[in-house]
Amino acid sequence: MEIAVRDATGTEFPWDEPITFTAPPLPDDLPELTFAGSDPDRMEPGATVFCVRKSARFGPRDYGYLVAVDSSGEVVWLYDARENLGDFRQLANGNVIYLAFDNRALEIDLLGNVVAQWYAARRWPEAHAGTSAIPVDTDTFHHEIYEMPNGNLLTLSTEVREFPDYPTSETDPDAPVETTKVVGDVVVEFSRDGSIAHAWSIFDVCDAYRICYLSLCDYWVKKGLPDTRDWSHGNAVVYDENDDSFVVSLRHQDAVIKIDRSTGGLVWILGTPDGWRAPWSERLLTPRNDFQWPYHQHNCEIAANGNVFLFDNGNFRARPFEPKLPAPENYSRVVEFAVDGDKRTVSQAWSFGGPGPGALYSTFISSAARLPETGNVLVNFGGLTADEDGRPTDDVATGYGWVRIVEVTHDPDPEVLFELFIDERAKRKGWDVYRVRRFSLF
Numbered sequence: 001m002e003i004a005v006r007d008a009t010g011t012e013f014p015w016d017e018p019i020t021f022t023a024p025p026l027p028d029d030l031p032e033l034t035f036a037g038s039d040p041d042r043m044e045p046g047a048t049v050f051c052v053r054k055s056a057r058f059g060p061r062d063y064g065y066l067v068a069v070d071s072s073g074e075v076v077w078l079y080d081a082r083e084n085l086g087d088f089r090q091l092a093n094g095n096v097i098y099l100a101f102d103n104r105a106l107e108i109d110l111l112g113n114v115v116a117q118w119y120a121a122r123r124w125p126e127a128h129a130g131t132s133a134i135p136v137d138t139d140t141f142h143h144e145i146y147e148m149p150n151g152n153l154l155t156l157s158t159e160v161r162e163f164p165d166y167p168t169s170e171t172d173p174d175a176p177v178e179t180t181k182v183v184g185d186v187v188v189e190f191s192r193d194g195s196i197a198h199a200w201s202i203f204d205v206c207d208a209y210r211i212c213y214l215s216l217c218d219y220w221v222k223k224g225l226p227d228t229r230d231w232s233h234g235n236a237v238v239y240d241e242n243d244d245s246f247v248v249s250l251r252h253q254d255a256v257i258k259i260d261r262s263t264g265g266l267v268w269i270l271g272t273p274d275g276w277r278a279p280w281s282e283r284l285l286t287p288r289n290d291f292q293w294p295y296h297q298h299n300c301e302i303a304a305n306g307n308v309f310l311f312d313n314g315n316f317r318a319r320p321f322e323p324k325l326p327a328p329e330n331y332s333r334v335v336e337f338a339v340d341g342d343k344r345t346v347s348q349a350w351s352f353g354g355p356g357p358g359a360l361y362s363t364f365i366s367s368a369a370r371l372p373e374t375g376n377v378l379v380n381f382g383g384l385t386a387d388e389d390g391r392p393t394d395d396v397a398t399g400y401g402w403v404r405i406v407e408v409t410h411d412p413d414p415e416v417l418f419e420l421f422i423d424e425r426a427k428r429k430g431w432d433v434y435r436v437r438r439f440s441l442f
């Protein structure tokens with residue numbers, strides 16, 4: 001380490017000799033990281049950072065590491081959160097913010113000290129009584145934490161509404177309807193003091209009666225909201241400076257939507273047009289050129305040129321009541337969409353991944369982002385899942401998870417510049433990685 005010493009007046013004194021520090025060994029419960037090669041001169045500068053979690057069948061919830069590796073795949077920084085991790089980002093001040101699964105957002109410095117934390121005040125408030133955590137008047141925090149240019153934080157929360165005559169089946173169009181408690185997402189922008197600047201309900205901008213596969217699942221039942229259906233399953237929200245809007249990924253609607261930040265109005269819908277009624281159908285983007293709709297996507301991002309990047313997981317590649325594409329025949333990909341808001345059109349500008357030889361199917365989580373300096377794309381196949389016989393499966397509860405992380409060039413025929421695997425299926429272990437980012441750690 002090279003050391004600079006400053007006194008209280010700011011005067012700097014030279015320190016001629018470097019100091020050597022030997023880090024402790026990596027934890028025994030960290031999975032094996034298999035480095036497959038890199039081209040450092042062409043890579044985006046910085047460290048590749050990801051959150052390691054155990055596959056659902058292996059638990060427990062008190063496990064979770066943030067890990068940073070250099071261009072040769074060596075671990076250069078590690079943080080033991082001692083809990084399952086959701087989204088994380090590097091803040092403008094260099095600190096790291098992440099979501100915990102108990103509805104908290106924590107800011108830490110690079111030494112692991114907790115600098116600040118916030119919690120969803122309507123969820124288990126007694127757990128945070130007497131702590132320094134700042135309450136935010138929301139039901140939950142989930143999937144996304146994002147620092148806006150104004151310093152506010154952007155996240156997703158939830159609300160429950162009851163709907164009469166609601167669908168009860170994703171496979172039988174003639175199944176009876178019933179009154180149902182439905183979970184919808186809420187976009188929440190809050191300041192560092194915990195006050196809410198904006199809160200927009202997805203129920204108010206989308207059709208609550210439109211269902212896709214998994215819209216009727218019990219995801220939120222398992223998280224403490226009994227007898228509910230997971231209609232929208234928002235899994236990403238980002239701010240678009242180009243027009244002061246929010247872009248939101250709704251996995252269980254097979255759609256990415258744009259919401260006007262000042263009015264809360266729906267600007268457009270990027271997704272398969274099947275099942276959208278008026279007036280929502282009037283906001284659908286019309287596809288141009290050779291085009292494939294995304295299904296059950298994750299991690300939408302806005303690139304510097306205004307295009308939308310996302311990870312198209314591809315689950316089922318159908319919506320009720322069409323036949324599902326089986327997992328062994330399915331594929332995932334990264335897609336860049338160019339949206340013309342005035343003409344309300346969308347074209348596919350770039351993609352990486354399946355279908356075709358070598359295609360991988362990541363049934364859940366995963367991420368992709370265009371990197372700012374090189375224009376390369378960092379891709380996380382974070383939810384690859386195999387059954388006992390090694391075949392791709394949609395059953396994450398019993399499958400063995402494995403991970404492929406790559407950085408590729410943004411070319412028509414992308415080149416792989418960095419590749420890392422987490423794969424211990426041969427040891428009958430399973431892992432997943434929610435998101436991967438490139439940080440300037442030092």
